[in-house]
Amino acid sequence: MFQQSVNLKPHHLFTRNGILYLFFTDEIKAQKISPDLASIIESISAFATPIPPELADKLREAGLLDEPVETQSAPAAKIDINKLEFPVSNISMNIIQDCNMSCVYCYGMGGEYSHKGAMSLETARKSVDWLIENSQSVPNITIGFFGGEPLMNLPLLKETVAYAKRRGRESGKEVAFSMNTNATLITDEILAYLKREGINIAVSFDGPPEIHDSQRPFKGGKGTHETVTANIGKILAEFPDTSARGIVYGGADPLKVKEEMKRAGFKSWTIGSASPVVIAGAENHDAEETSAERMLELIAHEGNEAAEIIKQRRLPGGIVGVCLMLLATGERRIYFCGVGKGMAAISADGDIYPCHRFVGCEETKMGNIAGYKAGKMNGYHTSLVTRLPACSGCWGRFVCGGGCFYDHLSRTGDMHTPGDSYCRINLTALETAIAVYCELDDGDIAFLKAQAETGAVDKIRP
Amino acid sequence: MQSNDRKEKMTSIGKAAVSNNVADHKELSNEDLAMIAGSSARFQKMNCPPPISPISSGWK
Numbered sequence: 001m002f003q004q005s006v007n008l009k010p011h012h013l014f015t016r017n018g019i020l021y022l023f024f025t026d027e028i029k030a031q032k033i034s035p036d037l038a039s040i041i042e043s044i045s046a047f048a049t050p051i052p053p054e055l056a057d058k059l060r061e062a063g064l065l066d067e068p069v070e071t072q073s074a075p076a077a078k079i080d081i082n083k084l085e086f087p088v089s090n091i092s093m094n095i096i097q098d099c100n101m102s103c104v105y106c107y108g109m110g111g112e113y114s115h116k117g118a119m120s121l122e123t124a125r126k127s128v129d130w131l132i133e134n135s136q137s138v139p140n141i142t143i144g145f146f147g148g149e150p151l152m153n154l155p156l157l158k159e160t161v162a163y164a165k166r167r168g169r170e171s172g173k174e175v176a177f178s179m180n181t182n183a184t185l186i187t188d189e190i191l192a193y194l195k196r197e198g199i200n201i202a203v204s205f206d207g208p209p210e211i212h213d214s215q216r217p218f219k220g221g222k223g224t225h226e227t228v229t230a231n232i233g234k235i236l237a238e239f240p241d242t243s244a245r246g247i248v249y250g251g252a253d254p255l256k257v258k259e260e261m262k263r264a265g266f267k268s269w270t271i272g273s274a275s276p277v278v279i280a281g282a283e284n285h286d287a288e289e290t291s292a293e294r295m296l297e298l299i300a301h302e303g304n305e306a307a308e309i310i311k312q313r314r315l316p317g318g319i320v321g322v323c324l325m326l327l328a329t330g331e332r333r334i335y336f337c338g339v340g341k342g343m344a345a346i347s348a349d350g351d352i353y354p355c356h357r358f359v360g361c362e363e364t365k366m367g368n369i370a371g372y373k374a375g376k377m378n379g380y381h382t383s384l385v386t387r388l389p390a391c392s393g394c395w396g397r398f399v400c401g402g403g404c405f406y407d408h409l410s411r412t413g414d415m416h417t418p419g420d421s422y423c424r425i426n427l428t429a430l431e432t433a434i435a436v437y438c439e440l441d442d443g444d445i446a447f448l449k450a451q452a453e454t455g456a457v458d459k460i461r462p
Numbered sequence: 463m464q465s466n467d468r469k470e471k472m473t474s475i476g477k478a479a480v481s482n483n484v485a486d487h488k489e490l491s492n493e494d495l496a497m498i499a500g501s502s503a504r505f506q507k508m509n510c511p512p513p514i515s516p517i518s519s520g521w522k
Contacts, residue, residue, distance in 0.1 A: 382490060
């Protein structure tokens, strides 16, 4: 009997609650399929398997065949890398490497990054100059104030904002500002200043007192929940869109954290699990696996409520919600984030790192503001998800983008090799989102797409 | 895991990223270059935490 060879497109076939789903890796598309089709797919291998024509027709109908498409377009011109810009458009500045708190999971070793101290005014100004120079032709740049607790160096923050605004005007660039704070030092006067200067805030907050106080005490051990919640009320009165940042550690329940964030009045939030510390000599916590299990519980919860929220024309929260928006747009994600590329972190000493999480990790230091020039394609630009050995064959690669290099380095010793729990969480979330997506109607998907295109995906950022 | 252990575990592409060498263009296909230059530019500048991570983010 005549048989023909077929190539299947990269895909992922899975079952959820007794329903079969098919996800196309390259096209970022998903559909429910019949058990009949699933068994055909499972019976053949991915490459050039000879099968009867009627089976090939069924696979073709489902969009599974990887067949050459004849096009009239000319072959793509060779790209001249020397004509491309590789700008840095946002920096985080460790204006102080010290903190009034002692969070149990802090990757900065109590906010000090093994090198306690405050940034000088000269270093702060040079950092701003460095950003303006290395942002090349990018008109909109961002400065994030980070620490430690940046409000412990408020005078320098004010000096830096004034200087950056002046330099921005001189260089024709719009400068935006953000600040991550533990909210213990907030006063009415500070809030008035932040509002006047247009500085966005993100607040670190781990939810109910029994979790927050055990994870985020003052140095000395006293809980901070009472102080922080009192200040959150003031912050949200002035900045209603302020984002909450929570960490689950050990057995902490992320659902309780999320509920407390909502109760406190936050409209946007992020919850993540703690990563180990990579600074030389650091002692590490051993609570990741429990946190991973807890994160999976949160993902299941998000999946259960996502479709109903979308029907109400609201955006579903959580990683499942963001996966849904990316499914709606179909945009391929080749990087996870701007690490080492469009973003950089500057330590109190003026050293440059790929992102704020790497500060103090000597082997990842890129240089110093005194001499380092960005603008060339570097190893972070070439770390496309399609080139990462651990990720290039993963079915979820174009939604994940390769993941957080800091998290990978801290767990596996290689910034391009994720830990097991990392992928388990990500891929579970994506499968959950696919199942939800397949229940949505055209209007729901159009809503998600419109939200994504107006930048809703990026609103996670402060 | 300490620094020396990490260096031994790192893949060649990881070492290239960390050493911050300007990438060897010859290793890159035109498709790679197109991706680097092209449609996902917003992911190059994306701040932290970006969407899609074991960070659960959302809106009320």
